[in-house]
Amino acid sequence: MAKTPGCLYIAHMKDGPMIRIRLPGGAVTADQLRAVAALAGDLGSGLIDLTNRANLQVRGLHDITFDVLKTHLGGAGLLPKAAWADRIRNIVADPLDGRDPDALCDTRGLVEALDAAIQARPALKSLSSEVGFVVDNGGASGVAGLAHDIGLVAERAASGIRFRLTLAGTPTELVASEETAPLLAIAAARAAIALAAEAQSPLPRGLAAYGVGAKTWKQPTAAAVRLALALGGPYENRIRRLIKTVPVETIVERLEDFAEIPLERAAVADPLPVFDPSIGIVPEARSGFVSCGLGVPVGRLDVATTRHLAALADRHGDGTLRLAPWHAVFLPSVRTDAAEALLAEADRLGFVVDPAFVRIRLYACSGVEGCRGGRLHTKENGRAVFAAVAKTLGDAPLPEPLTIHVSGCIKGCAHRQQSDILALERNASYDVFENAAPGTEPPPDRHRGSASAETLPDLVADLARARFDRNAAE
Numbered sequence: 001m002a003k004t005p006g007c008l009y010i011a012h013m014k015d016g017p018m019i020r021i022r023l024p025g026g027a028v029t030a031d032q033l034r035a036v037a038a039l040a041g042d043l044g045s046g047l048i049d050l051t052n053r054a055n056l057q058v059r060g061l062h063d064i065t066f067d068v069l070k071t072h073l074g075g076a077g078l079l080p081k082a083a084w085a086d087r088i089r090n091i092v093a094d095p096l097d098g099r100d101p102d103a104l105c106d107t108r109g110l111v112e113a114l115d116a117a118i119q120a121r122p123a124l125k126s127l128s129s130e131v132g133f134v135v136d137n138g139g140a141s142g143v144a145g146l147a148h149d150i151g152l153v154a155e156r157a158a159s160g161i162r163f164r165l166t167l168a169g170t171p172t173e174l175v176a177s178e179e180t181a182p183l184l185a186i187a188a189a190r191a192a193i194a195l196a197a198e199a200q201s202p203l204p205r206g207l208a209a210y211g212v213g214a215k216t217w218k219q220p221t222a223a224a225v226r227l228a229l230a231l232g233g234p235y236e237n238r239i240r241r242l243i244k245t246v247p248v249e250t251i252v253e254r255l256e257d258f259a260e261i262p263l264e265r266a267a268v269a270d271p272l273p274v275f276d277p278s279i280g281i282v283p284e285a286r287s288g289f290v291s292c293g294l295g296v297p298v299g300r301l302d303v304a305t306t307r308h309l310a311a312l313a314d315r316h317g318d319g320t321l322r323l324a325p326w327h328a329v330f331l332p333s334v335r336t337d338a339a340e341a342l343l344a345e346a347d348r349l350g351f352v353v354d355p356a357f358v359r360i361r362l363y364a365c366s367g368v369e370g371c372r373g374g375r376l377h378t379k380e381n382g383r384a385v386f387a388a389v390a391k392t393l394g395d396a397p398l399p400e401p402l403t404i405h406v407s408g409c410i411k412g413c414a415h416r417q418q419s420d421i422l423a424l425e426r427n428a429s430y431d432v433f434e435n436a437a438p439g440t441e442p443p444p445d446r447h448r449g450s451a452s453a454e455t456l457p458d459l460v461a462d463l464a465r466a467r468f469d470r471n472a473a474e
Contacts, residue, residue: 006086025093026323027055035076096320104138145275295352363415388457412438
């Protein structure tokens with residue numbers, strides 16, 4: 001994908017224009033889901049993808065214009081207030097937020113405040129659309145354990161709950177209250193923009209150094225230089241990549257130039273939370289109610305199932321839903337005595353309700369339907385692989401989740417990190433590797449065989465079983 005899509009930034013794919021609807025924290029209402037389903041059904045291919053950051057993509061659009069998008073999405077409250085900020089509102093949060101009895105606090109308001117703060121600062125215009133924010137409430141899900149660029153993680157302090165700033169998964173000494181935490185995250189983003197500009201700007205290096213190095217950010221000349229650098233991009237300001245050449249400590253130092261609040265520091269005492277996703281019936285803090293998590297294999301929905309989701313939320317919950325960054329959807333505020341009936345209905349609709357779903361993390365790109373470089377039906381093949389592996393492993397207790405990536409090309413758009421098992425399309429078949437990542441040619445010693453689309457599920461299932469047996473024997 002050449003350019004990251006948004007609501008108002010249309011990506012032209014093989015199956016037609018595609019948009020990505022960002023839902024900060026994964027929050028969406030039943031009525032908003034119906035609006036998305038209407039857009040996909042009336043003007044699209046009928047396919048809707050749930051992304052790794054708990055956003056929604058509508059594929060195969062036709063006769064689409066900005067006015068049409070505004071009509072369909074604007075009335076549903078799905079458009080950003082600042083159009084320029086459309087693609088940088090990448091905020092992941094715990095889908096159980098506000099209901100998890102183990103959470104330290106409810107961060108739904110913080111997510112909204114961070115989203116508003118991003119949209120209120122045009123200086124972030126050149127921020128990479130791949131930059132990801134995460135807000136962790138200290139609950140069981142541990143979303144701060146997900147790969148991210150800028151994180152705000154709740155922790156206990158003598159004065160109450162505070163939030164620690166993390167950069168590319170590294171805790172820093174900077175902390176803030178819930179009210180000021182969004183400004184701390186904004187300062188980190190601005191520091192990343194400035195440091196990237198300093199290193200890569202076509203402007204004279206001395207000018208760039210002055211712009212980011214001046215001790216007083218309000219100094220008129222320094223402010224003007226910073227504005228030019230911020231709006232003049234693009235530069236590689238995604239912190240997960242920036243730290244390859246710029247230490248986290250340097251980002252923290254430069255952050256002070258952009259802080260809109262007095263900075264508070266506290267020694268790092270605890271590691272980041274461990275990512276621990278769930279589905280199925282999850283108890284809520286409120287007695288007599290639960291949240292019901294439904295797994296969405298390979299993140300693929302259609303119009304009918306999306307409308308059914310909205311109906312389930314209205315009928316059994318409070319009309320709201322939370323999308324999870326592990327291809328799942330949570331329906332909160334379900335009465336405990338209605339939960340089993342809801343899961344049974346969801347199972348009939350094709351959702352996965354077995355909590356074991358989270359043990360097998362399967363990623364698959366759009367494949368031949370959506371990518372000009374694709375030649376195989378990777379989503380369909382991924383579903384078959386998931387079913388085969390789930391059947392083979394049964395209830396076997398995995399020491400850690402098994403990651404499987406079915407990729408239509410070496411780019412690996414669906415999952416760029418290393419996977420336990422990588423199925424890579426080659427000449428209309430798959431080469432299968434263990435412990436490999438896309439992006440570069442996997443080492444030959446990790447190759448485990450080749451398979452057609454039809455034989456891929458059995459090969460991957462055999463590899464998964466062999467991995468389990470090896471782990472059990474150790």
